[in-house]
Amino acid sequence: MERRGLDAHGYFEREGSLGRVQGAFGPVVAAARERIGEAYGQRLHSAYLYGSVPRGTARPGRSDLDLLLALHHEAGDEDRDTAEVLARGLDQDFAEIDGVGILLYGKDTLLSERERCDLGWFLACLCTPLLGADLAEHLPRYRPDSLLARETNGDLAAVLPRWRARLEAASTPDEYRRLSRHFSRHLVRTGFTLVMPRWGGWTSDLAESAEIFGRYYPERAAQMRAAAAAALHPAGDPAVLHAYLEDLGPWLADEYTARHGTKTPR
Structure with a gap:
């Protein structure tokens, strides 16, 4: 269980x-x-x-x-x-x-x-x-609901342009590895909180987060598992980062907004 x-x-x-x-x-x-x-x-x-x-x-x-x-x-x-x-x-x-x-x-x-x-x-x-x-x-006690999902990670659409600027400024394998680690973690955690209210619980384990996400979005499961692996073992390959920014990231931002709305502006 x-x-x-x-x-x-x-x-x-x-x-x-x-x-x-x-x-x-x-x-x-x-x-x-x-x-x-x-x-x-x-x-x-x-x-x-x-x-x-x-x-x-x-x-x-x-x-x-x-x-x-x-x-x-x-x-x-x-x-x-x-x-x-x-x-x-x-x-x-x-x-x-x-x-x-x-x-x-x-x-x-x-x-x-x-x-x-x-x-x-x-x-x-x-x-x-x-x-x-x-x-x-x-502070109050918290449950895994849609409000929490929205206010924790409901700003991916606003984050992506900043990521693009950081990728454009990077040029070395070490810089790409640091970005890979950061982008991958953020995407996996956002993917998990997208489905968190439906799953009804919490985990910070990235591999488990990716697997739980994949139950609800099987067509994106392989991408999220790969992101979880990259978060633990980041590679200095800019192609991985471009794929995040051109495919997985924009799709995830749109799906998140459709399901939970947009994070309250800070």
């Missing part, structure tokens, strides 16, 4: 925990906690892990470390510069991770009504508390 990430009442369960962090990643998580506190001091409200590390599925030397920092104020240039230095230092000091991503938001934004079904849901359901008081205590 599939475990669909929901509790007995049909609400999302928080998917990660510090108890799931594998031993290889314990030192980098401990260092992140300490360095975040030192770097931001009184500016910081709370810090969170998300992604494969708190889910316990990270691969040493292959996975990145993903962090969300909630500040008492809206992030400014100094805060972003601090995050860049922090991320670079963690990445350089720990071979277990391949890159560090840090999201910065003011706590008022994270708790705002506008972000209730996007950033608020993300924090409450996909982020694991690392430091400070948990903002999820001030």
Whole structure:
């Protein structure tokens, strides 16, 4: 029987925990906690892990470390510069991770009504508390419905032109690999949230997401499985990226809008 990430009442369960962090990643998580506190001091409200590390599925030397920092104020240039230095230092000091991503938001934004079904849901359901008081205590519980689908990934049509510009600016295999990883992840997650209300559950596993999507769109299943594979093992082939932008991406954007509508403008 599939475990669909929901509790007995049909609400999302928080998917990660510090108890799931594998031993290889314990030192980098401990260092992140300490360095975040030192770097931001009184500016910081709370810090969170998300992604494969708190889910316990990270691969040493292959996975990145993903962090969300909630500040008492809206992030400014100094805060972003601090995050860049922090991320670079963690990445350089720990071979277990391949890159560090840090999201910065003011706590008022994270708790705002506008972000209730996007950033608020993300924090409450996909982020694991690392430091400070948990903002999820001030957020509602969530179900896998069409409103959530719309507000999380209902902006693909607006994203695609930016992707085209990034692809046009790229020229090296390493740049293509980075874009492949990013585009592939986004497309698979969007494909999954397209069918999430019908499936009635949640998963962050990309391969599983692609398989679930394929049950509802068998004619696109092979493309989505290939995108899930590319997200884990990105290749420096621009032809793959052009196919995303010329075929799978536009089709997915149109289908998403037809089924769930367009994300509320930010």
